[in-house]
Amino acid sequence: MKVDLKRQITTYTAPRGAFEVVTVPPMRYLMIDGHGDPNEAGEYEDALTTLYPVAYALKFLSKQELDRDYVVPPLEALWWADDMAAFTTARDKSRWSWTVLSLVPDWVEDAHVERARVTVARKGAAPRLDALRVETLDEGRCVQTLHVGPYDAEGPVLEQMHDEFIPAQGLRRSGTHHEIYLSDPRRAAPERLRTILRQPVVDL
Incomplete structure (x- = not known):
C-alpha cells in the first residue's frame, strides 16, 4: 500500500480559525537554504527545481528497492527575518530568509538520499544540488493553525498568534516560523x- 505520511502524522492537521498547542516529533527533511523574495528570487525557484526531483527520485527508490511506496509529502518551508515585522506586518519579502523542506520517511536512510542525489545529478537539471542536505528538525512544542487563503493574508493571523495567543498561554516564541503547504498554488x-x-514555543 502507498503510505501518506501527512495522514499518519497528527501534526499535519491543524484547526482552521483557532490556535492549538502541539508537540511535534523530530523529523528528517531534505533542506535547501536561501534568501530573498520567493516570487522574484531565482534562488527560490532553483531550490524547488532541485528539491522536487530529489524527493521523487527518493520515492521511486523506496518503492523499487525497499518495496515501500509513499506519497511525496507536501512542500514545507522555514521563514525568518532579522526583524520579524518584515514578515508579519511590512511583508518585505526582499528581507526574508528561508529553508525549503521535504519530509523524508523514517525508513529511508541517508545512503538512499545520496543515491537519489546521484540519480538527479545525472539528469543535469537540479541547479542547487550541492546545497541540498538532510537534517533532523526537532521543533518540540509548537503553536499552529490552518490558514485558508492567499499567502499575503497570513500577516494578521501571525500577529494574533505571536502577540496574543502565545503570551496568553505563558509561552514565548523559540525557533523559526514554519509553513506546510497543503495546496498546490499552481492548481x-x-x-x-x-x-x-x-511556531515553536517554550515557557516564559
Whole structure:
C-alpha cells in the first residue's frame, strides 16, 4: 500500500480559525537554504527545481528497492527575518530568509538520499544540488493553525498568534516560523490555499 505520511502524522492537521498547542516529533527533511523574495528570487525557484526531483527520485527508490511506496509529502518551508515585522506586518519579502523542506520517511536512510542525489545529478537539471542536505528538525512544542487563503493574508493571523495567543498561554516564541503547504498554488485559487502556520514555543 502507498503510505501518506501527512495522514499518519497528527501534526499535519491543524484547526482552521483557532490556535492549538502541539508537540511535534523530530523529523528528517531534505533542506535547501536561501534568501530573498520567493516570487522574484531565482534562488527560490532553483531550490524547488532541485528539491522536487530529489524527493521523487527518493520515492521511486523506496518503492523499487525497499518495496515501500509513499506519497511525496507536501512542500514545507522555514521563514525568518532579522526583524520579524518584515514578515508579519511590512511583508518585505526582499528581507526574508528561508529553508525549503521535504519530509523524508523514517525508513529511508541517508545512503538512499545520496543515491537519489546521484540519480538527479545525472539528469543535469537540479541547479542547487550541492546545497541540498538532510537534517533532523526537532521543533518540540509548537503553536499552529490552518490558514485558508492567499499567502499575503497570513500577516494578521501571525500577529494574533505571536502577540496574543502565545503570551496568553505563558509561552514565548523559540525557533523559526514554519509553513506546510497543503495546496498546490499552481492548481488552487489563492482564496482556497490551505497552509499550516506553525511556531515553536517554550515557557516564559
